[in-house]
Amino acid sequence: MSASVSEPRWLRLAAHPGWFALASGWLLALTVVGTISQKYIGLWASQQLYFSAWWVWAFDSIPLPGGALTLGLCFLNLTAFAFTRRALARPMLAVTHAGVAVLLGGGFITGNFKSEGNLVLQEGGISQTIVDPRFSELAVIDTSDPESDMVIAFRPQAIYAGAELTHDKLAPRFTVVAAYPNSRLQQLQGAAPEGARGMAARFQLEELPVHPKDAENTPGIVFRVHNSHADGLYLLQSEQQIPQSLTAGGFAYRLEYRPARQILPFAVELKDFQETTHAGMRMAAAYHSQVVVHLPDGEQRQALIEMNQPLRLMGWTLYQASFSRGSDASEVSVLACVKDAGAWFPYIGTILLAIGLLGHLIVLAWQRRSH
Amino acid sequence: MRLWVLLCLCGLLCAASYPPVSLVADLPVQHDGRVKPLTAHARAILLTLNGKQTLTLEDGTRMPAEAWLLELLMGGPVASTRLCFNIDNPDVASALGLDWRLQHRWSYREIAAPLAKMRPEIQKIAAQEQDRRDLVGRKLLTLATQVNLWLDLRDSAAALWPEFSVEQEMATILGISPGTYRFTDLAPLAGQLLPHLPKSDTGEDTWTAEQRQALQLARGLHRMNQAEVNAWAVLPPAGEADPTVANPEWRSPWQVLNQQPSNADMALLQAWAQVLDGWRANDETLVSTAAQTLRSAVSTYSDAERLSAEVRYIKADLYTWVQTIAILAGLLLAFGLRWKRLETVAQALLWAAVVAQVVNITARCWIMIRPPVATLYESIIFVAAITAFSGMILSRWRPQLGAWVAVVALYGLNQVARGYADDGDTMGMLVAVLNTNFWLAVHVTTITIGYGAALVTSLAAHGVLLEAWLKPDAARQRAQDRLLGILGVVALLFCIVGTFLGGIWADQSWGRFWGWDPKENGALAICLWLLMLQHARLAGWLHPLVHALGQVVLSIIVVLAWFGVNLLAIGLHSYGFTDSIAINLFIFCSAELVIGGLLFALAWQASQRAPLSHAS
Numbered sequence: 010m011s012a013s014v015s016e017p018r019w020l021r022l023a024a025h026p027g028w029f030a031l032a033s034g035w036l037l038a039l040t041v042v043g044t045i046s047q048k049y050i051g052l053w054a055s056q057q058l059y060f061s062a063w064w065v066w067a068f069d070s071i072p073l074p075g076g077a078l079t080l081g082l083c084f085l086n087l088t089a090f091a092f093t094r095r096a097l098a099r100p101m102l103a104v105t106h107a108g109v110a111v112l113l114g115g116g117f118i119t120g121n122f123k124s125e126g127n128l129v130l131q132e133g134g135i136s137q138t139i140v141d142p143r144f145s146e147l148a149v150i151d152t153s154d155p156e157s158d159m160v161i162a163f164r165p166q167a168i169y170a171g172a173e174l175t176h177d178k179l180a181p182r183f184t185v186v187a188a189y190p191n192s193r194l195q196q197l198q199g200a201a202p203e204g205a206r207g208m209a210a211r212f213q214l215e216e217l218p219v220h221p222k223d224a225e226n227t228p229g230i231v232f233r234v235h236n237s238h239a240d241g242l243y244l245l246q247s248e249q250q251i252p253q254s255l256t257a258g259g260f261a262y263r264l265e266y267r268p269a270r271q272i273l274p275f276a277v278e279l280k281d282f283q284e285t286t287h288a289g290m291r292m293a294a295a296y297h298s299q300v301v302v303h304l305p306d307g308e309q310r311q312a313l314i315e316m317n318q319p320l321r322l323m324g325w326t327l328y329q330a331s332f333s334r335g336s337d338a339s340e341v342s343v344l345a346c347v348k349d350a351g352a353w354f355p356y357i358g359t360i361l362l363a364i365g366l367l368g369h370l371i372v373l374a375w376q377r378r379s380h
Numbered sequence: 381m382r383l384w385v386l387l388c389l390c391g392l393l394c395a396a397s398y399p400p401v402s403l404v405a406d407l408p409v410q411h412d413g414r415v416k417p418l419t420a421h422a423r424a425i426l427l428t429l430n431g432k433q434t435l436t437l438e439d440g441t442r443m444p445a446e447a448w449l450l451e452l453l454m455g456g457p458v459a460s461t462r463l464c465f466n467i468d469n470p471d472v473a474s475a476l477g478l479d480w481r482l483q484h485r486w487s488y489r490e491i492a493a494p495l496a497k498m499r500p501e502i503q504k505i506a507a508q509e510q511d512r513r514d515l516v517g518r519k520l521l522t523l524a525t526q527v528n529l530w531l532d533l534r535d536s537a538a539a540l541w542p543e544f545s546v547e548q549e550m551a552t553i554l555g556i557s558p559g560t561y562r563f564t565d566l567a568p569l570a571g572q573l574l575p576h577l578p579k580s581d582t583g584e585d586t587w588t589a590e591q592r593q594a595l596q597l598a599r600g601l602h603r604m605n606q607a608e609v610n611a612w613a614v615l616p617p618a619g620e621a622d623p624t625v626a627n628p629e630w631r632s633p634w635q636v637l638n639q640q641p642s643n644a645d646m647a648l649l650q651a652w653a654q655v656l657d658g659w660r661a662n663d664e665t666l667v668s669t670a671a672q673t674l675r676s677a678v679s680t681y682s683d684a685e686r687l688s689a690e691v692r693y694i695k696a697d698l699y700t701w702v703q704t705i706a707i708l709a710g711l712l713l714a715f716g717l718r719w720k721r722l723e724t725v726a727q728a729l730l731w732a733a734v735v736a737q738v739v740n741i742t743a744r745c746w747i748m749i750r751p752p753v754a755t756l757y758e759s760i761i762f763v764a765a766i767t768a769f770s771g772m773i774l775s776r777w778r779p780q781l782g783a784w785v786a787v788v789a790l791y792g793l794n795q796v797a798r799g800y801a802d803d804g805d806t807m808g809m810l811v812a813v814l815n816t817n818f819w820l821a822v823h824v825t826t827i828t829i830g831y832g833a834a835l836v837t838s839l840a841a842h843g844v845l846l847e848a849w850l851k852p853d854a855a856r857q858r859a860q861d862r863l864l865g866i867l868g869v870v871a872l873l874f875c876i877v878g879t880f881l882g883g884i885w886a887d888q889s890w891g892r893f894w895g896w897d898p899k900e901n902g903a904l905a906i907c908l909w910l911l912m913l914q915h916a917r918l919a920g921w922l923h924p925l926v927h928a929l930g931q932v933v934l935s936i937i938v939v940l941a942w943f944g945v946n947l948l949a950i951g952l953h954s955y956g957f958t959d960s961i962a963i964n965l966f967i968f969c970s971a972e973l974v975i976g977g978l979l980f981a982l983a984w985q986a987s988q989r990a991p992l993s994h995a996s
Contacts, residue, residue: 025919026915026916026918026919027915027916027919027921029911029915030911030912030913030915030916030918030919030921033908033909033911033912033915034908034912036908037905037908037909037912040896040901040904040905040908041905043896043901044896044898044901044902044945044948045948047898047948048948052895052896052897055896056895056896060896112880115893116893116894119893125891287412287413287414287627288410288413288414288627288628288629288630292413294413294627316889317819317888317889319888319889319891326891328889328890328891330890345890345891346891347891347892349891352887352893355880355883355884355887355893355894356884358880359877359880359881359883359884362876362877362880363873363877366869366872366873366876366877367873369869370869370870370873373866373869
C-alpha cells in the first residue's frame with residue numbers, strides 16, 4: 010500500500026492512516042470516559058472537560074490531547090490525504106474524507122461562533138431577550154436617570170479569576186477575585202476580609218462542585234471595585250434577591266450577576282401555547298406556540314413554532330424547546346434560539362460522506378466483478 | 381400417548397365455564413393513548429399485575445387474559461379470589477404479613493386488608509424523591525398502584541352489574557316488572573323515586589314498605605355513583621367523528637352516565653351489559669349477538685380491520701415460531717456439515733423464519749401506522765430481521781457462516797426482545813419529540829440497520845476465528861479477511877450515515893447537531909471502533925486474526941451503545957432501565973470477551989503450527 014515515489018515523504022507521513030487509527034482509538038477512550046462522567050458532573054461540564062477541551066489532565070498533572078485537539082489532528086490528517094496519489098486514484102474515497110473534513114470544520118465553527126439562548130415567554134407576553142443559563146454575566150446598571158437604565162454587561166468570557174473589567178462609560182473598575190460555576194452563601198466565619206462591603210461584610214462565598222443538573226447550579230462571583238465611592242470587596246450570586254449597589258462620580262449603579270443575555274433583532278410575542286396529550290394520558294403528544302414576530306421595520310408576522318418545526322428568521326432559528334405550567338395554570342413556553350454560521354456544514358458533510366462511501370462500495374463491487 | 385394428552389386438554393377446555401374468547405377478542409377499548417382490541421388491553425393489564433399474559437389458576441390450569449378481565453368487569457365474588465397479583469420479593473410479602481408461596485401470587489382478597497393497613501407508610505414513600513426510595517418501598521408503592529388499577533377497572537363497569545333487586549311495590553310504581561336491575565336501567569327512573577322517599581323527620585318504624593324500598597334503591601344508586609372511576613374507556617367520543625382530531629378521547633361508563641347520555645351511548649352500554657351477562661351465564665349466543673351489536677355501534681370510530689389484525693398478530697405469536705425454527709435450523713446446520721442436504725433444508729427454513737419476522741414487523745407498522753422502529757423493543761426485533769436477512773444473503777457465499785448468523789440473530793435477539801416486552805403493551809405511544817414519522821423512518825431505521833450490519837460483521841468474525849482454529853489455511857485467511865473488511869465497510873456506511881442523520885434531526889428539532897449525548901456517543905463509539913480497525917488495517921498494522929478479534933469485540937460495543945447508555949439514565953435518550961438489564965449486559969460482555977479471547981488464542985496457535993505466510 011505505498012504511493013508513488015514522486016509524492017513528498019512528509020505528505021505521505023501526514024496522510025498515513027495510522028494516525029487516524031490512533032486518533033480514533035483515543036477519541037473512543039475519551040468518549041467512554043466523558044460519557045460515564047456525565048452521570049456525575051452533567052452533560053455541560055463533561056463537554057467542557059473532555060470534548061471541547063484542547064487538553065485533558067490525567068491525575069491533574071499529565072496533559073493528554075482533549076477532544077478538540079484530537080479532532081483537529083484528524084482534520085489535518087484528512088486534509089493531507091486529499092492531496093495524495095491514493096486519493097486521486099480513488100475519488101469516491103476522497104469524497105468521503107472530504108465529507109468528514111467538512112463536518113469537522115463545521116464543528117469548529119459552531120463550537121466557537123454559535124450564539125444560543127432561551128426565550129421564555131408567558132402567554133400574552135412579549136420579549137426580545139434570550140437568556141443562556143450556562144454562562145453568567147456581570148451587569149452594571151446605571152440607575153441615575155429616573156427615566157431609563159443603561160446596562161453595561163461584561164461577557165462571561167471576560168470573567169475569570171484575575172480579570173480586569175473596565176469600560177469607557179463606567180467610572181468604577183472591577184477586578185475579579187473568583188468566579189464559581191456553582192456556589193453557596195455562608196455566614197462569614199472569623200473577621201471580614203479587608204475592604205469587604207455589602208454582603209461580603211457578612212457572608213462568604215463557597216465554591217461547590219458542579220451539579221449534573223444545570224438548573225441546580227448557582228454561579229457566584231467575588232470581585233473588587235476601584236474608583237468609586239464604595240471601593241472594596243463584593244460578592245454576588247446569580248439572580249440573587251438582594252441587590253448590591255454603589256455610587257461613583259455622581260452616578261448610581263446597581264450590580265447584578267445573572268445568566269448571560271443577548272438581544273434578538275426582533276421581538277416575539279406569545280399569543281397562545283397549546284399542549285396536546287395522547288388521549289386519556291398525561292404524556293404530551295405535541296406542543297406548539299402561536300407567536301407574532303415584531304420585525305425591526307415595524308412589520309408583524311404570524312408564525313407557528315412546534316416540535317420538529319422551527320421558525321427561521323434573520324439568521325436565527327427558534328425551536329419549541331419545552332414549557333412549564335405556573336401554579337395559576339398560566340403557561341410559559343420556552344423557545345430555544347440559535348444562531349449558527351456553521352449550521353449547514355453537517356448537512357453538506359453528511360451528504361458527501363454518504364455519497365462517497367456508497368460510491369466506494371459500488372466501485373469495489375464493480376472491480377471484483379471485472380476480475 | 382399424545383392423543384390422550386390432546387383429549388384431556390380438550391376435556392379441560394370444554395370444562396371451562398366461560399364462552400370462547402374469540403367472540404370478544406376484537407372489541408375496542410381505548411387504553412394508554414390508543415384504541416386497541418380487548419385482547420391487547422387484557423394482556424397488558426394482566427401482564428402489569430401478574431407478570432404473565434395468562435393467569436394460572438389454583439388447580440394449575442391457565443386462564444386467558446381476556447377471560448380474566450371479563451370476569452373482573454362482570455362483578456361478583458370470584459374475581460377477588462384470583463391469584464393475579466405478583467409479589468416476587470419475599471421482603472415485601474413479609475412486610476404485608478403474607479406467608480411466602482412458591483408461585484408468589486396472591487388475590488385481592490388476601491392483600492387488600494394488609495395493604496390498607498400500610499396506607500400511611502405507602503403515602504410517605506410516594507412523597508419521597510424517586511432515588512431515595514429503597515427496593516421494598518418501591519415495590520410496595522408499585523403494588524398499591526396495581527391494586528388501585530384493579531379496583532378502578534372493576535368499578536368502572538359497576539354500572540352494568542345486576543345489583544339492584546326491585547320488589548313488587550316499587551316495581552309497580554316504576555312501571556317495570558320485579559327482578560334484578562342495573563344502574564343503567566334504574567338511573568333514568570331515579571326521578572320517580574323522589575316522591576316516595578320517607579321524610580327525614582319521621583321515624584323509621586313509621587315508614588311504609590314502598591318508602592323503605594325507595595330509600596334502599598336511592599341509597600344504592602347514590603353509593604354506586606360515588607365510584608366515579610373512569611378506567612375503562614369503551615365508549616367512543618360523543619357526536620360526529622371530527623377528522624381534525626387525530627386521536628379523540630374515548631369515554632368510560634361513569635363519565636357518560638353523569639353527563640346526559642345519548643341514546644347511542646345507552647345502547648352501547650346495554651350491549652356491553654349483555655356481553656357481561658352472557659359471560660356470567662356462559663351463554664355463547666348472548667355474548668355473540670351483543671358483541672356484534674357493539675361492533676356495528678363503534679364502527680365509525682374504530683378501524684375494525686386493524687383491530688382484528690392486531691388480534692391475529694397477538695394470537696399468532698410468530699416470534700415463538702421464529703425462535704423454534706431457528707433452533708431447528710441450527711441443529712440441521714450442525715448435521716449439515718456432514719450431510720449437505722440438511723444444510724439446504726436449514727437454509728430454506730431460515731428464509732421462512734426471516735419472512736415471518738418481516739411479516740410481524742410489517743403488521744406492526746400497519747396496525748400502528750408508523751415506521752418500523754420507534755421504541756427500543758421495536759429496534760430489537762428490527763435488528764433481528766436485518767441481521768438474519770443479511771446473514772442469509774451472506775450464506776450465498778458462505779453457506780454455513782451466513783446461516784449461523786441468521787440462527788443466532790433470530791433466536792438471540794427475539795429472546796432479548798421478550799425482556800423488553802414485559803412492561804405491558806409493546807405498541808405504546810411516543811413522546812412529543814419522537815412524534816415525527818419522517819425522522820423515525822429515516823434516522824432510526826438507518827442506525828438500526830447499522831446495528832444489524834455491525835452484528836453481522838461481529839458474528840461472521842466469530843465464525844472466521846472458529847474456522848481459523850479448526851482449519852487453518854493461508855489463502856482462506858486472506859479471503860476471510862477481505863470479507864470482514866467489506867462487511868465492516870458496509871456496517872460503517874450505515875452506522876456513520878445513521879449517526880449523522882440523528883444529528884441532523886437534532887439540529888432540526890432543537891438546533892444542536894451534536895451534543896455529546898450518551899446515545900450519540902454510543903453510536904459514535906461504534907463508528908470509531910470500525911474506523912480504527914479499518915485504518916489500522918490500511919496501515920498494515922493488523923494481522924488478519926487480530927482484525928477478526930477486533931470485529932468480535934464490535935458486538936460488545938454495539939450492545940453497550942444500544943442498551944448500556946440507557947443505564948446511565950441521563951440525556952435525551954434515557955429510557956428502558958431495569959436492574960436485570962445491567963446484570964445481563966455484564967454477563968454478555970464478559971462472556972464475549974472470554975469467548976473472543978479464547979477463539980483468538982486457539983486460532984493463533986493453530987496458525988503458528990501450520991505453515992502460514994503473514995497476510996499484510
